Amino acid sequence: MNVSIRKEGLGWRILRNIILLIGIIIILGPMYLVIINSFKTLEEAGKGFFSFPKALNFSNYAELLSKGNYWRVVWNTALITVGSVFIVLVINPTVSYAIARNRHKKYYKFLYLYILLGLFVPFQVIMLPLTKIMTNMNLLNPFGLILLYGALSLTRGVFLLVNYIEGMPTEIEEAARIDGCSTFQIYYLVTLRLIMPMLVTLIIMDSLWFWNDFMLPLLILNKAKEFWTLPLFQYNFKTEYSFNYTMAFTSYLMAMLPIIVIYAAGQKYIIAGLTEGAIKG
Amino acid sequence: MIGKFLERSTYFLFTVPAIILYTLFFAYAVIVGIQYSFTDWNGISSSYNYVGFSNYVELWNNPNFRDSLLVTGKYAVMLVAGVMSLSLILALSLNSLKKLQTFTKSIYFVPAIISAVTISLIWDQIFVRVIPPIGQALNIMELFQSPLAHPKYALFAVVIVNIWQAVALPTLIFIAGLQSVPSELYEAGRIDGASTFNRFRYITFPFLIPTITVNMVLAIKSGITSFDYAYTLTGGGPIKSTNVIGIMIYNDAFQNLKFAMANAESVILFIVIAVLSFIQIKLTRKGGVH
Numbered sequence: 001m002n003v004s005i006r007k008e009g010l011g012w013r014i015l016r017n018i019i020l021l022i023g024i025i026i027i028l029g030p031m032y033l034v035i036i037n038s039f040k041t042l043e044e045a046g047k048g049f050f051s052f053p054k055a056l057n058f059s060n061y062a063e064l065l066s067k068g069n070y071w072r073v074v075w076n077t078a079l080i081t082v083g084s085v086f087i088v089l090v091i092n093p094t095v096s097y098a099i100a101r102n103r104h105k106k107y108y109k110f111l112y113l114y115i116l117l118g119l120f121v122p123f124q125v126i127m128l129p130l131t132k133i134m135t136n137m138n139l140l141n142p143f144g145l146i147l148l149y150g151a152l153s154l155t156r157g158v159f160l161l162v163n164y165i166e167g168m169p170t171e172i173e174e175a176a177r178i179d180g181c182s183t184f185q186i187y188y189l190v191t192l193r194l195i196m197p198m199l200v201t202l203i204i205m206d207s208l209w210f211w212n213d214f215m216l217p218l219l220i221l222n223k224a225k226e227f228w229t230l231p232l233f234q235y236n237f238k239t240e241y242s243f244n245y246t247m248a249f250t251s252y253l254m255a256m257l258p259i260i261v262i263y264a265a266g267q268k269y270i271i272a273g274l275t276e277g278a279i280k281g
Numbered sequence: 282m283i284g285k286f287l288e289r290s291t292y293f294l295f296t297v298p299a300i301i302l303y304t305l306f307f308a309y310a311v312i313v314g315i316q317y318s319f320t321d322w323n324g325i326s327s328s329y330n331y332v333g334f335s336n337y338v339e340l341w342n343n344p345n346f347r348d349s350l351l352v353t354g355k356y357a358v359m360l361v362a363g364v365m366s367l368s369l370i371l372a373l374s375l376n377s378l379k380k381l382q383t384f385t386k387s388i389y390f391v392p393a394i395i396s397a398v399t400i401s402l403i404w405d406q407i408f409v410r411v412i413p414p415i416g417q418a419l420n421i422m423e424l425f426q427s428p429l430a431h432p433k434y435a436l437f438a439v440v441i442v443n444i445w446q447a448v449a450l451p452t453l454i455f456i457a458g459l460q461s462v463p464s465e466l467y468e469a470g471r472i473d474g475a476s477t478f479n480r481f482r483y484i485t486f487p488f489l490i491p492t493i494t495v496n497m498v499l500a501i502k503s504g505i506t507s508f509d510y511a512y513t514l515t516g517g518g519p520i521k522s523t524n525v526i527g528i529m530i531y532n533d534a535f536q537n538l539k540f541a542m543a544n545a546e547s548v549i550l551f552i553v554i555a556v557l558s559f560i561q562i563k564l565t566r567k568g569g570v571h
Contacts, residue, residue: 012477016374023371024388026445030403031391049410095299098292111296118307120555122506124527124547126310128534129317132324133310151306154299183291212396214509231398235513238402245406255399263394267387270394275453279495 038250045246060250069225069233070254077229078258080142080149080217081210087150088157088206093195095154096161097187103166112162118155123215131219142227145220153206160280164198165191204273211259230255317544324540336545346546348521349529356440356511356525357504363444364451364500365493371448372455386453393449397509404442405429405514429515432522439523443510447503451496458492459485491565498561505553526550 037045038060039053064070095111102108134144172194176186192199214231221227228236234255237248263270287294318336322329340346375386392400408427416424428434462485470480508527511517517524517532526546534543 009477012377016377019370019374020378020385023374024385027388027391030407033407034403091299091302094295098295102292108292108296111300114308115299115303118303120551120558121307121311122502122547122550122554124506124508124530125314125551126307128530128540128544128547129310129313130306131534133306133313147302148306151302154303154307158299182288184287187291187295208394212394212398214396214398214513231396234396234398234402238513245410248402248406252399252403256395259394259396260391263391267390268383271387271390271453274393274450275457278450278454278499279457279492 034249034252034256037246038253040246042244042246060247061254063247064250064254069228070251072226073228073230073233074258076142076227077211080145080229081207083142083146084149084153084210085203085207087146088153088202089199091150092153092157092202093161093192093199094187096158097165097191099158100162100165112158115154115158119159127215127219134220140220140223142221145216148216148220149206149210153202156205156277157202160198160202160277161195163280164195168194200269201273201277204270205277208259208270208274230258314544315548317541318548320541322541323538324534325538329541332541336542337549339542340545340549345521345524346529349524349526352436352522352524353505353507353526356436356507356523357501359437359440360443360447360504360507361497361500363440364447365496367444368448368451368455368496371452372459375452376456376459386456389452390449392446395446397443397446398513400446401442401510401513404438404445408438430519432520435515435519435522439511439514442514443504443507447500451500454492454496455489458489462488494561494564498557498564501557502554505557506550 033050036051036053037049039056039058041057041059044053044057095115099108099112103112130148134140134148137144139147168191172190173186176190181189212231213229214235217229217232218235221229222232222236234251237251319331319333320329321332321336371389375382375389378385405427408429412424412427416422416426423431423434428438466484467480470484475483506527507525508531511523511525511528512531515523517528530543530546530550533539533546
């Protein structure tokens with residue numbers, strides 16, 4: 001590969017760099033506009049939308065943070081994400097391990113197909129009945145949402161994990177069994193550690209989904225303001241800030257900030273995890 | 282005694298939490314949804330009647346539903362075309378980059394980590410604040426207002442926002458595909474005097490077929506079931522020009538008191554997605570070099 005790259009023609013290299021540069025401008029341009037305008041007063045933004053702010057004006061930030069519900073919303077989103085990932089980690093590897101080691105038995109074979117049937121079902125089919133089921137069960141709250149995410153994580157999780165576990169050698173598990181380990185000990189001490197790479201992939205994919213999801217929180221939490229997550233908060237404040245748009249930009253930036261910080265710290269794992277999950281799924 | 286019982290049923294106990302959650306919140310929901318589609322329930326009243334297939338018959342004759350399917354189809358086609366071509370071009374460009382490849386990739390991936398709602402709101406502002414001045418400078422009537430306010434351009438504008446976010450992941454999947462091509466093949470092609478295009482056509486392309494399938498199916502499915510972008514940017518308007526099926530289902534269920542009808546719409550969407558998933562499984566079982 002490297003050999004062939006070194007021989008790429010000059011024309012292609014110039015074209016390639018132009019393409020990539022335009023792409024970067026298209027991606028970072030909106031980000032740039034959000035950042036610079038969040039530091040402007042409305043008056044200053046009116047004079048020059050694209051220009052750099054003359055002075056860093058933090059009044060928008062002060063106003064947004066003093067309202068108090070920003071922190072509440074970030075806390076809700078974090079709580080729901082962490083809680084849902086916890087459920088994902090409890091139910092996905094256990095059922096996948098049971099299925100992968102017992103595929104020859106009818107019950108587990110049926111269970112596998114039963115869960116994989118979810119691949120064929122678009123979210124719209126379950127979303128309407130779910131609102132009724134959740135209302136009847138008194139689960140229109142973060143706890144209910146966490147349970148739903150757990151249930152909805154199963155199709156992809158089981159598909160990825162069963163394949164992964166079946167591809168693993170069983171010698172270590174057998175050695176552990178001879179040493180007197182129970183099935184639970186083998187799972188907990190051996191298998192869970194061996195499937196860590198795939199679990200990390202799952203955690204990354206699912207956390208991003210839970211953190212950014214709009215539709216389920218809209219259905220489950222929209223009526224109760226105290227439960228709002230970041231996307232819901234953003235959506236509901238759309239009209240409130242439609243006139244004061246530098247304030248709107250501040251809120252967009254603050255909504256993106258947590259995930260961008262996490263991305264900056266772990267981008268290598270995030271990119272690898274999402275690519276791997278998408279290819280295998 | 283208890284220990285022995287636990288040991289023998291460990292595997293079974295491992296399946297219990299998953300079965301309970303999946304059955305209640307997924308399988309049961311699907312069955313209830315299909316059941317609702319055969320009723321006349323408005324979503325609020327305490328009772329409802331079974332009306333057979335009449336919701337489906339009504340949908341068949343409903344021009345709004347047909348329009349919505351058409352809008353969804355257009356949306357999906359534009360999304361797939363945009364995502365596939367851009368992500369392939371970007372993957373080829375990024376993959377041949379020697380310096381700063383990881384850094385450039387991580388910039389290109391930023392849109393994929395931000396929520397669709399935030400992205401839509403940012404682009405809404407850009408459409409309002411950037412497009413009209415350009416339109417006035419160039420004196421193009423159509424661009425005097427945000428394209429989202431124009432029935433002719435709104436759908437295109439929504440798709441552009443969706444593409445802006447949706448290109449990142451397929452690009453990386455394509456890069457993974459490109460890196461699976463053995464470099465000896467390029468050398469051999471070069472020695473045989475194959476042109477750049479022919480090297481792409483006969484060496485790169487066959488290795489890319491599996492990733493093309495993956496990306497294509499992901500894009501088609503997300504196009505057909507899309508909701509967040511149009512709902513945030515336009516709410517389905519103006520004049521229903523962006524009324525994709527996801528929005529129609531949502532509005533019929535929760536705004537228009539046609540809950541049962543909305544369930545029938547989603548069952549039809551179900552059939553479309555199921556057929557696509559089936560084709561996807563067939564395709565990924567053969568195609569490609571792997």
